Amino acid sequence: MPTTRGDGGSSNPSAGTSAVTAPRKAKSADSATRRRLIEATARLMRDEGYAAATSRRVAAEAGVKQALVYYYFPTMDDLFVEVLRAGADTALERMRAALTDDDPLNALWEINSDARVTSLNTEFMALANHRKAIRAELKAYAERVRDIETAAVTVALRANGVDLDEYPPVAISMLIAQTARSLCNENAVGVTSGHDQLRAFAERQLSRLAIPPEPQRRTR
Incomplete structure (x- = not known):
């Protein structure tokens, strides 16, 4: 008969896997967002000049919220x-x-x-x-x-x-x-x-x- 963990944890072996993969997915999403911001900035600089690459324009070009620009780049x-x-x-x-x-x-x-x-x-x-x-x-x-x-x-x-x-x-x-x-x-x-x-x-x-x-x- 399976025993119950005193801390209320699950005995399901897949629970540990989910805990490990979640940060990996978040890290992958972070990398993708950073890359989109970098690529968007490069496009604006090439097409319109560096003065056009403001945080607002970069965010719009990358399709993200403006706050994310400063989240990834202080x-x-x-x-x-x-x-x-x-x-x-x-x-x-x-x-x-x-x-x-x-x-x-x-x-x-x-x-x-x-x-x-x-x-x-x-x-x-x-x-x-x-x-x-x-x-x-x-x-x-x-x-x-x-x-x-x-x-x-x-x-x-x-x-x-x-x-x-x-x-x-x-x-x-x-x-x-x-x-x-x-x-x-x-x-x-x-x-x-x-x-x-x-x-x-x-x-x-x-x-x-x-x-x-x-x-x-x-x-x-």
Whole structure:
């Protein structure tokens, strides 16, 4: 005959399972809400500029109550930092992949030609002029990106026997990134004069510095 617990607890083994899974579900819901707020902020910044990303607009875009913004992020700076970190993680993964790409130089050109990423970075640059927390985070991210881009360019130039003193990898990586981003920024405001010619010129130069294809083995 089953005994009854003195504390009034149930002898049903499933009761313990429910107690364990409930916090897990709550944690999962918390993560989903945080992600929605971060994604909503990024969309507003890309589409309308960082000034549009107020707690009220972010909440409306994410489909939650405004109070939840400050529940998950004590200040808007905290939210902006998380948006920057989320974008940085994705961008750094793409940058690292460029190190093993068949054509690292072209890979970097394509990455920096992504208008969505460039527009968000531009907003963070503007925001960093007014927020110290953003400035420090952006500086750390930019330095990591430059290190990875320089490494990718170094791999490509060495493989092609290019003189690294004549063509410093960090200088080449900066020319690639800054030129591509400049084209994106100008295009965003409708300035396209000379873009086709500059892209064609850049692509010709990159092809000259690219890793040469492996020689095909002769079959006997």
